[in-house]
Amino acid sequence: MAGMASILAQSPVPVHTTHDVTNQPPPLAPYDASDDTALLEGLRREGAGWAEEDVRRLGLLAGGPEPQEWAELANRHEPELRTHDRYGHRVDEVDFHPGWHELMRVAVAEGLAGAPWADDRPGAHVARTAGGLVWGHTEAGHGCPTSMTYAAVPALRRQPDLAKVYEPLLTSREYEPGLRVPTDKRGLLAGMGMTEKQGGSDVRTNTTTATPTAEDGVYTLRGHKWFTSAPMCDVFLVLAQAPGGLSCFLVPRVLPDGTRNTFRIQRLKDKLGNRSNASSEPEFDGTVAWLVGPEGQGVxxxxxxxxxxxxxxxxxxxxxxxxxxxxxxxxxxxxxxxxxxxxxxxxxxxxxxxxxxxxxxxxxxxxxxxxxxxxxxxxxxxxxxxxxxxxxxxxxxxxxxxxxxxxxxxxxxxxxxxxxxxxxxxxxxxxxxxxxxxxxxxxxxxxxxxxxxxxxxxxxxxxxxxxxxxxxxxxxxxxxxxxxxxxxxxxxxxxxxxxxxxxxxxxxxxxxxxxxxxxxxxxxxxxxxxxxxxxxxxxxxxxxxxxxxxxxxxxxx
Missing domain, CATH: 1.20.140.10 (Butyryl-CoA Dehydrogenase, subunit A, domain 3)
Structure with a gap:
């Protein structure tokens, strides 16, 4: 037996004893996500040919190994909800994988959030859409907060005093995560809280209430929302029933004095897909909100x-x-x-x-x-x-x-x-x-x-x-x-x-x-x-x- 052990110790063990790996494609990355004739022709035709260099640069980045890895990791390591800190204080924060933050950083810097609203060049919105078509080769989840931020600007303009404060930050190309006083940040993200469990798309059945305060245009909200994605955004547009009917409100996560607004995240949704993105059920109870547009004209x-x-x-x-x-x-x-x-x-x-x-x-x-x-x-x-x-x-x-x-x-x-x-x-x-x-x-x-x-x-x-x-x-x-x-x-x-x-x-x-x-x-x-x-x-x-x-x-x- 000792002799057999000596022979085995001297015999090399082959790494592959049954097969070699053949007839498998090499990794796709790196590739150029903007190598799309229909996209580039459309970019020029629809008035944003001036953005082609940026779109091509973004396409090369999107198809690179590192952003593709960010996308994979952000979906494999899903957001985690922390309702309380170690001492028992309510914090209602959501932690994301670093890959998510890298994706968000690029998306915001490349103008895929609110930036077109601050760009006077004809075709600015076409350029943003073309950028989204190529950066979308990474993953879709982080497109949710960038899309909502983009969409919030025209709605907020119905309340010029609020737009004057928040629009420069929503159109910024600076990604600055973390809950702080919005006006102390270099850039903001916006979310929306529209639907409720009893109505879904039928938002006129919403039961969240908005009660006026002594301060003109300021209300307190009470109720529960069913789907509110990206709950770590800085501000939200929310529908609630005011005395004059269904109305739209701006809800910041952090109030101007630095205190946390009441935004209790009850749970994160366990979804079929879009798993890198947190979708939540927030509860409002005395939540401070500012009216956007006239009462009764929320829709x-x-x-x-x-x-x-x-x-x-x-x-x-x-x-x-x-x-x-x-x-x-x-x-x-x-x-x-x-x-x-x-x-x-x-x-x-x-x-x-x-x-x-x-x-x-x-x-x-x-x-x-x-x-x-x-x-x-x-x-x-x-x-x-x-x-x-x-x-x-x-x-x-x-x-x-x-x-x-x-x-x-x-x-x-x-x-x-x-x-x-x-x-x-x-x-x-x-x-x-x-x-x-x-x-x-x-x-x-x-x-x-x-x-x-x-x-x-x-x-x-x-x-x-x-x-x-x-x-x-x-x-x-x-x-x-x-x-x-x-x-x-x-x-x-x-x-x-x-x-x-x-x-x-x-x-x-x-x-x-x-x-x-x-x-x-x-x-x-x-x-x-x-x-x-x-x-x-x-x-x-x-x-x-x-x-x-x-x-x-x-x-x-």
Missing amino acids: KTIIEMVNCTRLDCVMMSAALMRKTLVEAGHHVRHRTAFGARLLDQPLMRNVLADLALESEAATTLTLRLARAADRAVRGDAGEQGFRRIATAVGKYWVTKRGPAFTAEALECLGGNGYVEDSGMPRHYREAPLLSIWEGSGNVNALDVLRALTREPATADALFGELALAQGADARLDAAVGRLRSRLGEATQAGARRLVEQMALTLQASLLVRYAPPAVADAFCATRLGGDWGYAFGTLPDGADLDGILGRALPEGD
Whole structure:
């Protein structure tokens, strides 16, 4: 036995005794998240070509190993709620992983929060949206507080005295976490507390009360909110019932004298996705708040905020589509099966090309909506009407397409895509949120009907946009005709079908005007012409797959 032990001690133990690792793709990072022809063309076309250098720089950063690692860590190590300190004092703080703070630092510094409101250049809001499309290649959770901060500014402007104090800080590019007196900080983040458990999107059923104090414009709130994300923001816009009806209020976490405002975080939500971001249930009890806008006009005050956050839902869905398409394209470019690269297999090429069509349509619509927002805030009445209806249409459709798109992109990786460390399960869990946040599909579809009924100019603006592509494609012309005939027959039960047709017709009109024939023809043939199956990867035999893929996934890695 002693001799055998001596022999074993001298024999090297092989590291791999059964296999070598082959036919696996290399890591995607580093890559350029801005290497997206549709995005860059749209950036220039929609009036923000001056921002291209910054968008490209941000795209290289987003695709780098370090930000991708921040994203992974921020989702793996979820926020933790601390209700009390060691001595028993109520603190209601949420601790985030350092990766979250790094993501937030970059997002704020790059102007993805409130910065466009302080930028007089035409196209500032388009530039921000393009930045979000590339920085969204990291992760979506931290996009919530940046989006809410962006959206809070126009609502706050309805109370000029408050806007004068807070707007310079909300539009700052300085990220300064931690609860302190807001006016003592270099930059602020804003959140919102709208919904309650008994009503959800039906905010008029809110029961949180607002009681006036002796000081003009100052109230105390009492009640409970059901979904309030990013509770470590500095200030919140909150809806509550004042004597004059449902009203909007500004609630700071820390009061001007340095004391903590009553903002008891009862718990953090255990969510399907968006896990890097804390979503909470705060309780107000004697919470000090400042009135924003007139009493009884809370919904009217926040409507501009909703327009902004809905645009961001479209943007983040489009970013998620593009990210998962890039992941799928990278995998199939480096993986072989049955004697050929997956990318060269005809059926896989069909799947990828179909996904590429959907991604380009989403990106193109997103940037067009951003231009409408940019011009609307500058007083363009026509763009205001288009923005009003098209943002709701885009929010409904693009966010609905996200989950199916992400599932198909995940499947391109096969079993590898179903494993957590591929990153695809995180993207898949993220996708459904964007169709729920800022109004579910039903809420947005009904909002489109409301716009058509109460604001007829919105329909004129939509058809004015569609008319710009008239005569370019017979299938598009026919779709516009069908859409026009159905407007007069719109019913609540048929609202989803109507909005779907509006979305597809609008996307097709944009692609016919701006995309190459390979893209526009395939989109019209399938989405409008009916030459399409129920799943991605059913493009007709005549589709120019090479033209579509060469544009969407250029050979670069």
